[in-house]
Amino acid sequence: MRMILTIALVLALAGEVCAQVTLDVPLRLSGPASEQQVVGLGAPLNNTALVTLDGAVRTGWHWTTAQLLGNTISLTAAPAATVYRDGMLLRFLADANMDGNLLVSVDGLASLPLERPDGLPPVVGQIVQGSVCEVMYVAGHFVLLSAAERGCPPNTVAVTERFCIERSSVSNLLFFTASDRCAMRGGKLCTWDEYYAACVLVLPQLTGMFDQWEWMDDTSNHTQTVDQVGRTSCKSQRSAGVPATAIGDTRCCFHPR
Structure with a gap:
């Protein structure tokens, strides 16, 4: 009888074995190397679970x-x-x-x-x-690791493939506050040429244009006076006075990477 059971067990193991099992001891495959395999493994349920090649590829x-x-x-x-x-x-x-x-x-x-x-x-x-x-x-x-920007940030408009501008302006900011705001958002105050290009090329997509003077980044800015643009037209420009006290609207420009 023992001989018959042994033969039956060997014949059963010769085929593919499928089951839900928990092993608390090492599993050693002793058959021919070309036939050694474990198939039908599911997704790992804990940090010590066996991971399939498919799972390793897909992570x-x-x-x-x-x-x-x-x-x-x-x-x-x-x-x-x-x-x-x-x-x-x-x-x-x-x-x-x-x-x-x-x-x-x-x-x-x-x-x-x-x-x-x-x-x-x-x-x-x-x-x-x-x-x-x-x-x-x-x-x-x-x-x-996935920090690359794709296109313009939300709530901005692409003026060219090189830069984007905010759709709407923010009112009543000091120059340095406006500059800090743009920096914290990953942008900067627009230069006059950027503002003018946006004003000419994408004006219908912008809101708040010509409502108030807007701060700009310009080489003529210094400790006694800073420049503003856009009060009545795309070409409006002025020196606004002391940056520590003068206020204006602001919209930021961005250069996607």
Whole structure:
């Protein structure tokens, strides 16, 4: 009887074996090298699960779901992350436009700073709602690897392939406040030639034009006086007086990379 059972077991193992099993000991394949294989593995359920070649190619376990909570990007991975390790690579679909001083938290772990490869925070247009983003954990922070801009940032108009301008202006800002605002958004105050080109080429797409003088970036700006443009026409220009007290409207220009 034992001989019959042994023969039956050998015959059963000679074919393909399919089952849901949990192994708590090493699995050693002793058949011919050309026939040694494990097929039918599913997606990994935890951090110690066996990963198939298909899974390694697709790196599906790096995919996460994202939710922006305040200035923190909360990521949920499957299987869940239990610790941050250098080189941890995660991808997600942005659920909102994101920029500025952002943090990343994975599966409830500590919230850590998100920076571009140059060490600066992401600017407008680099994390756009609906875009696929890729971040890597390195030495206590996350690096945004997918920071390349595609086209103009949101709420801007392409004047040429080289630069974009904001659709609407922001009112009643000091010169230095206006300059800082543009810098924080990844842009700068428009030069007079940029303002004029936008005014001539894409005027119907811009709002608030000629409502008030607008700040511009010009080589004639200095500590006693700064220049403004656009009060009544595309060619309007003046020196506005002391930059610490004079106010004006502003719209930023951007140079996509």
